[in-house]
Amino acid sequence: WFPVIIIGLYCLIFEILLKRIKIDPSFRVILSICLGSIFVSLFIHSSIYNDDLGWRAILLFVLTGTTIVTFYVNEYCSSFKKAIFIFIALIGIIEPLNFSKMLIFGADYYRPRPSLKELNKITHQTHKQDRLLVNIHQNETFEPWGGNLLPPVMVNRKFCFQNISYVKTFGPNWGDKVELMDHAIRQFYNGKANDKDLALIKQFQCNAIIVTRYDPVWSYMPYTDLTSVYSDKNLRIYNFNR
Incomplete structure (x- = not known):
């Protein structure tokens, strides 16, 4: 146009x-x-x-x-x-x-992760009131922008965190914790999150943790605070222990 x-x-x-x-x-x-x-x-x-x-x-x-x-x-x-x-x-x-x-x-430089089939599974395995956490850093080598709106739209669920620029625009009340949360997500999906990182993820009210086979933490889940509520060969969903 x-x-x-x-x-x-x-x-x-x-x-x-x-x-x-x-x-x-x-x-x-x-x-x-x-x-x-x-x-x-x-x-x-x-x-x-x-x-x-x-x-x-x-x-x-x-x-x-x-x-x-x-x-x-x-x-x-x-x-x-x-x-x-x-x-x-x-x-x-x-x-x-x-x-x-x-x-x-998807294209040569962009592959939506999870796939559409996996996104559909997430919809059926989560509740409408859930606030989902996904690995926002997994497509960094593929996407020209930091955020990916496709998963929330396709899943039709609230995501507790997208990327820093989105949160600063639409959730300014979090203040300095935005950068800390971004770091906590990176650490979590790399299997290196400490107690402070997990506490911050809880504070952002992320009650459905999405892990895919593309995430480094997939092969080793070190967090005892999480309970698996769904699992298949490509997708796992966890909840925090109460």
Whole structure:
């Protein structure tokens, strides 16, 4: 959709400047937001989370640009031009569909762990009120981003912890314990967690611990505080002893 918005925006600006078409004041506001979003991403750099401002600012361009191009195509384009825009838009759909398929079924550099079949097992072996813990570090060599939303969506369960950036955004009340929890999860799945790590995991109310055959702790479970409630060749689920 980027090419569609860019081409449509250029065409509309051409119409405004050369043909002197009149636009509604409210439409000018949308157009200003759209252009401002582009200029922010182009010329303003932030040092937060890999230039987070530059990446996020362009989203306003996408939202307002879609509205502007829809208006332009509807009001000023002939049937032939509309067909061209639709053709470009259809080409643009291919890549998002391919990306979605990759996230669900896996690609050369990304393999969802656990698999979809294992995620389905987790759904049937846990309760809706459970707060699940999974190894958030197991895909670090595969994923470009730190968090993976696929498991919570597919399992339809609450996860007690995703990654640091998600928790800081949606659970700021945890404060400094966010970094400690992230470290505790890494230690736990490597079979090296101490009593403080386990206590912190309990404090985050993780009452269903998911372990897969990909986790280092799979071959050796040193934690006596955990009770196995489900086990097969690829998946184990543990609860803390009461």
